[in-house]
Amino acid sequence: MRITVTVDGTSYTDDVEPRTLLVHHLRERVGKVGTVVGCDTSNCGACTVHLDGHSVKSCSVLAVQADGCEVTTIEGLARDGELHPVQKAFHENHALQCGFCTPGMIMQSIDLLADNPDPDEKAVREGLEGNLCRCTGYQNIVRAVRDAAHQMRPGAGPEAERLASDTASRVGAGGE
């Protein structure tokens, strides 16, 4: 089947087998190897990307279902060489070790913040329930997400606001 998917701002048209999963399409055809595969049961969240502005586990979506859609991967987050505030917060808070879960964690965290711009610890933990990390014990991830929320909060400074509205238009409001 022929599909057209916009990935990180660039449109790609390809023939794909109906059974091809979005994650394999992204990795093998589009070359977005920043999105990784950690399991075969949709439990780990390592493959999380944004599909039309909402986080999905790209191993549980068929490539054909993404036809005509916009996909944002970890590789499309930084704009003009500027890291997304969530990426920055992960670095600042040492929220990663081996980094294998990190792309999925960051994509999920951005979606979570779009839904709830000021989550408490419990909300962050619950919002990340579908993403497994074996290295960090999650504590610094939780800290990073709350720190990013703080950075992105309106009133946290012009830079933070610019980035926040950027995120909102890409994630939350940019949806349907």
Added chain:
Amino acid sequence: MTSTIEPEVGKSRRRKEDERLITGRTRWTDNLTLPGMLHLAVLRSPFAHAKIVSIDVTEAKSAPGVVAVYTGKDLDPESAIGMPCAWPITPDMKSPRRPILASDTVNFAGEGVAVVVARTAAEAQDALEAIDVDYDELPVVLGLENALAEGAPLVHEELGTNQNAVWVFDSAGAGTGSDVEDAIANSEVVLKRRFRQQRLVPAFMEPRACVVDPTGSQLVMWSATQVPHILKTMTAATLGLPEHKVRVIAPDVGGGFGGKIAVLPEEMMSTLIAQRLGKPVKWTESRSETMVAAHHGRDQIQDLTITANRDGTVTGLKVELLADMGAYLGLVGPGVPILGAFMFNAIYKFPAYHFACTNVFTNTTLTDAYRGAGRPEATFGIERIMDELAVELGMDPMELREKNWIKHEEFPFTTVAGLTYDSGNYEAATAKAKELFDYDGLRREQKERRESGDSVQLGIGISTFTEMCGLAPSRVLGSLDYAAGGWEHAEIRVLPTGKIEVITGASAHGQGHETAWSQIVADKLGVPFEDIEVIHGDTQSSHKGMDTYGSRSLVVGGIAVVKAADKVLAKAKPIAAHLMECAEDDLEFEAGKFSVKGTDSATSIQDIAWAVFSAHNLPDGVEPSLDSADTFDPENFSFPHGTHLCAAEVDTETGRVRLRSYVCVDDVGVAVNPLIVEGQVHGGLAQGIAQALFEEAVHDEGGTLTTGTFADYLLPSAADLPSFTTDRTETPSTTNPLGAKGVGEAGTIASTPAVVNAVIDAVRHFGVDDIEMPLTPMRVWHAIQHQTAAEGGLGSEAGGGLGSIDATGGAQ
């Protein structure tokens, strides 16, 4: 004038590694695509024990995209030795040959029997279904005691037994202590307990993968491995290849925890197939494959006997272990229980000690190193039985520990197991932990809840621990019959512009070596942190190394870096003297500059780097290079320690456990990067807590792993864990120039007993004195129910026991 530069060591530097990891520009093995590359998929046995009657691959060979199909008969004979085991713990250890692919008998469910090579991974996977294997099922043996029972089915018929090896340490025999049987005969209290270490899955997040390219003059293997150097040597040895024709690259590796310490049959078959076909091949496993085919961890039965006087002084410890090796021996598998032998006595002064372990074969996936390897098992056993002894003696469990531990002023201290602990301050760590935890306040609340019969009971769990890090002094490894040494290598290259490349043999998989090594070198050479690049994980650039496991990277590999940096300075000094026309003795080095004492004449490392490169004006006979290399072989282990305190709430109506707070104070000596240390502790805690509460690899009666995916194997998520309060004390190690002790495994080692002790403490007044891990709500609830029923049914006997436990448990 020298400028004052803030030292890098001790600073919570944000990691250099992060940039590529947070932007998706990481090099995972599975990202690699080479021209003409083919893909492998392995067919795995569904049976735990069976004869292979026949394998028909005709249909698979003609499936779409398929290039070749191989069975064990085609591939395995090319390795005379089979998969290697590097740790023959006794001269008579039985080491059955583990084939690259089974061709005759399969011995565990998940063992490979055939491999398909196809143009795409999906085609290779599809063709597996077209392979027809005829199996003749054999009786399966599972469970350590079953395996040793009379008439048990044998995993390896030709050995005539499932017993692999027996290894013994006895303090009376070794001259490190007195006879434990005397202690048992003559002590006022003798307490026996049996604990079980359930089988765990290391569950690194990146599944294993390798790519082999045979097309150049050297064969190149990329692998998601923890041990590129060992893998290179072992590949050569296993397949009879000239070692200089093999290069191994471990690019970014997504976690290991000991689980990627193995040399894999898949790596060997990939190499053989790539050579035969003359094309690059890739093998990447699915998570379900990882669960059955990558080695598991733990799986022991521990029988402990502790003896003491009524005043609480311990007098002896006897440990008898059964350890499940699975169906074959892993690379270091047989040695894992032995590492525990040195840690069962922990921080306590036992006059007598006896340790014996029996390694056993069963029809399961093999076991091997998993975070802590032997030390978490040992710490669990001793910390659980110390709690039980406290109850028996009517003492506060903390008081019992304090009474028996090595006092700060007694270091260095040689233990009954024969190790010399160089430094430690258990008092300081404990005092800090108790304060952060509010130990006394929580004990008060516990008492109130007990008295009011609250449906949610509170328990306090203690684990005061030490471990041996920095594996390992080569001589010690030799005395334990391990095949290799424990040194580490480092090289420092000073580039013409004064920038630095540091090459380390300790390849990282998430521990932040690039950052920590940069901090060390920045301080030593006085160059900016940013001017240093750390290179690792490629046997070509880092030609020597012993890799990363056993918390050895910093305390062995980091010291090699320190030594190499010292050599750079030693080479630079005569050149500096020559350039400044002074005597070497007049020079001092500080903050990257050699200066003539008492003057402001100075020359920087960068100046010298250029002078060396141009070589226009060097002293006679001096090599035009500042590059230096060195190895470090530790003379002793290092011994991090700490006090972990856990408060657990147990809902007595549902059995649900909630960790209310977790406080730990670890002493890892000097922390090069406190941020990284904290992260390692957090991750370690999560893994240890998961053993206590969530994780277990379970087989059904036929030997099928019923917890074979992340849907059934309960890796905790963020929602399952609390936030931890972590802090440190700093008692430098006296046996290395950094004063560092290592931290990678501490959290895992200490936390499992802390959590289990807390849960037992919460329900002890019901008569519960043990619950098998993981402490699922069902198990906790059953334990309470069972004891409550026993109390009613058994009358005075159980009642009497409860009475005495109540009295001691409540005594504060």
